[in-house]
Structures are given as C-alpha cells and as structure tokens.
Amino acid sequence: MNYPEFRPPAERAAVIDLAAIRHNVRHLAHVVSPARVMAVVKADAYGHGAVETARAAVEAGAAWLGVAHISEALALRAAGVTEPVLAWLHTRNAEFGEAIRANVDLGVSGWDLDAVVAAARELEMPARVHLKIDTGLGRNGCPEDLWEAFVGRALAYQEEGLLRVVGIFSHFAVADEPHRPETDEQLRKFREAVAVAEDAGVDREVRHIANTPGALSRPDAHFDLVRIGLGMYGLSPFAGQTSAELGLRPAMSLKTTIAACKEVPAGQGVSYGLHYRTKEPTTLALIPLGYADGIPRVATGAPVQVDGQTYPVVGRIAMDQMVIDLHRTGIAGTADSFEGREVVLFGGEGQPSVDEWASAAGSINYEIITRISGRVQRVYVDSAADDDASAPPIALEAAPGAQDAEGEQAQAVQAK
Secondary structure: OOOOOOOOOOOEEEEEEHHHHHHHHHHHHHHHOOOEEEEEOHHHHHOOOHHHHHHHHHHOOOOEEEEOOHHHHHHHHHOOOOOOEEEOOOOOOOOHHHHHHOOOEEEEOOHHHHHHHHHHHHHOOOEEEEEEEOOOOOOOOEOHHHHHHHHHHHHHHHHOOOEEEEEEEOOOOOOOOOOOOHHHHHHHHHHHHHHHHHHHOOOOOEEEOOOHHHHHHOHHHOOOEEEEOHHHHOOOOOOOOOOHHHOOOOOEEEEEEOOEEEEEOOOOEEOHHHOEEOOOOEEEEEEOOOHHHOOOOOOOOOEEEEOOEEEEEEOOOOOOOEEEEOOOOOOOOOOOOOOOOEEEEEOOOOOOOHHHHHHHHOOOHHHHHHOOOOOOEEEEEOOOOOOOOOOOOOOOOOOOOOEOOOOOEOOOOOOO
C-alpha cells in the first residue's frame, strides 16, 4: 500500500503567495504597456524561489526572464523554463558555451564579448547578445568613448555568423529618487548610444534601461522592455511610498512559532551583551529565527506580530533566535501560554512590513527579503485574492523634464 508522504508543518517558513506575484506582474505590465516585461529572478528570485517565481511571472504575461549569473539561467533551463532568459554578470570562469547551447542571451560590455565569441566559434553555434552601455552607474557596461568601436566589433562578429545582437541596454543609478537629474542624463546617453548602434547597422529586437522605479516613474524610459525586480515581489522602491500606494502586494510572509515562554523578574538581562533589561516582572517569548536564517543581527526593535499584536525585538538578535517581551505575567506554563503560537515577522496587509525591518536594520527592503537563508523553508500558496487582473495602473508623477521616446512630455498618474 502506498501512503501519502508525511510533511510536518514548517518550523520556520517564508510563505510565498504566487497570486501576489502574478498580480504584481500584470499590474506592472499594464503600467509599462506597450513595452514588455522582463521578470528579474536573480538571487533565487530575491529569496522567493527562482523556478516557482519565473513560472508565475510567465503565467501573468512576462515575456522575458532576467538573471545575473549564467548558472542561474541554466538552473531555469534545467527546470524546463523555455522563455527568453538574459544573464548579464560574468567572470572569466563563466560557462559561456553552456549558455549558448541552452539558448541563454548574454549581456556583454567588454572582455566578455571576445570570450562569448570564442565559445560560439568552438560550438559552431551563434550566441545571442545584448550590448551594454555604461550611461552613468559606473559598474559594468562599455564606456561611452569606446562604444562605437565596441559596436563595430560586435557587428563584425555578427557578419561571421558568430553572434546575433539582440538588444542594447543599460542600468539606472538613481531612478528610486525620481526627481534627481542624473536619470535624464542617463536617458540622453542611452538614446545616443542606441542611435550610434542603429546607424552602424544593428537591427536590435529590444532596448531596455528601466528597472522597477523607472517603470513606475519614468514612462519615457520604457522603450521595448522593462526589467522588473523588486516590484514583482510587491515592494516599493521609493522612500515614503508604500506597496499599497503603488498597487503592489508583498509576496513573502516570514513566519514561525514561539518556541518557549519564561517568567522573569524585573532587571532580567536579555541576550548577548545584556543591552536590554526588563523594567518589571514579565514574560519573555523566544522566537526561533536569527541571523543564520538571514535576520539582520542589528535589527533590535524590529516588529514581531503575535495574535495580531506587535512587539519589538528586545536584546541582541542571535544566530538562531531572538526575544520579545510580552509585558505580562502569569501566562508561562498555563493554558494561556504562548508556546506554539504563530509569529509573523513581516508580510502583507495587516502584518509588519519588510520596510519596518529594513529601517530597524539600517538597510533596504531588497536586502531583507533576499538574505532569508535556505534554512527557512519556502512554502508556496496561491491566495484567492487574485481577482483584479485589470486593475488600473498606478505610478509616480513623472520627474520634471521627463520626455517620452519621441521627445514629448511624459505623463504619469500621481499615486494616492
């Protein structure tokens, strides 16, 4: 007799709502239409699970997938994902041949062009490449003064049948601060670079520079394709604006249960360094998540929700655990004890937010979700709240001077 597999409840879980991911992709696709969407699933989809997230994003209309490393792209291919995938960050040990064989597009901006061509020559199979221009971020990307020659080299290789120039792209530096003028300058440089490439004979399929903040605040930057990362996971890239104000739903909720409760007297020190001492007799609750699970060690004071009530973390966060002060007595060891009750560190509506944890850690919401470690089980759900596929777009007011691709003043809807 075959028995169903027994799967105990997760002790620690990052609960991923695939309906939220689909909602966010559809919403952002509406915002950037007629441009298409590239769903960025690098870093295991910002901790959400690359394969599951990629499939949900494609179901919602994402036309492309984006990763940093070739190994991430190959893992998608191994899982049966067939949509176009772009990988753009390479080292000398990158598996260019395997990428070409798996039909993975490659971002190139310097030495990597020749390395990709060498692999293509050996395989006798052309590579698909996106040429990257550095418009101001100062990381990878071809410098402006070398761009014309770089494009010429790529076209020469294309004439040999060793590659196909599929796209031209760049990366914004300050689009999450919509009123900074550097974005205008980056767009000017990008348009000039595209013009140089097209004049030289590049017949590209896609131009892309906008990330999530660019998608929401710079309609003039949408071009043919927009790369959405943080927004797909339902988080806001803008200081002072919430996910809900942007029409997004957080997809990850981080949960566990209380491991133990203990009655302590006034003056009890808590955790390493004893930087917190109880002011009166109280009950301390032990939360079995710590920095080995990706929780920032410095995030003392961050919110933890139990039974709908929020408590700050007290004392130093340790490798495997943290403590909250319940500010009541007479419950440990009784029928009303808190052992086993669900704990939510962050999540969606009505729960503490990732942004609150980022603030407590002196960091950003990107880092909080991405660093949740593999020790925390990913649990996938599909909520029934996926019912507003046609929600109207919500975006920031366009930055002053923002121009669309034809040079007309861009318009956007002010988020409420």
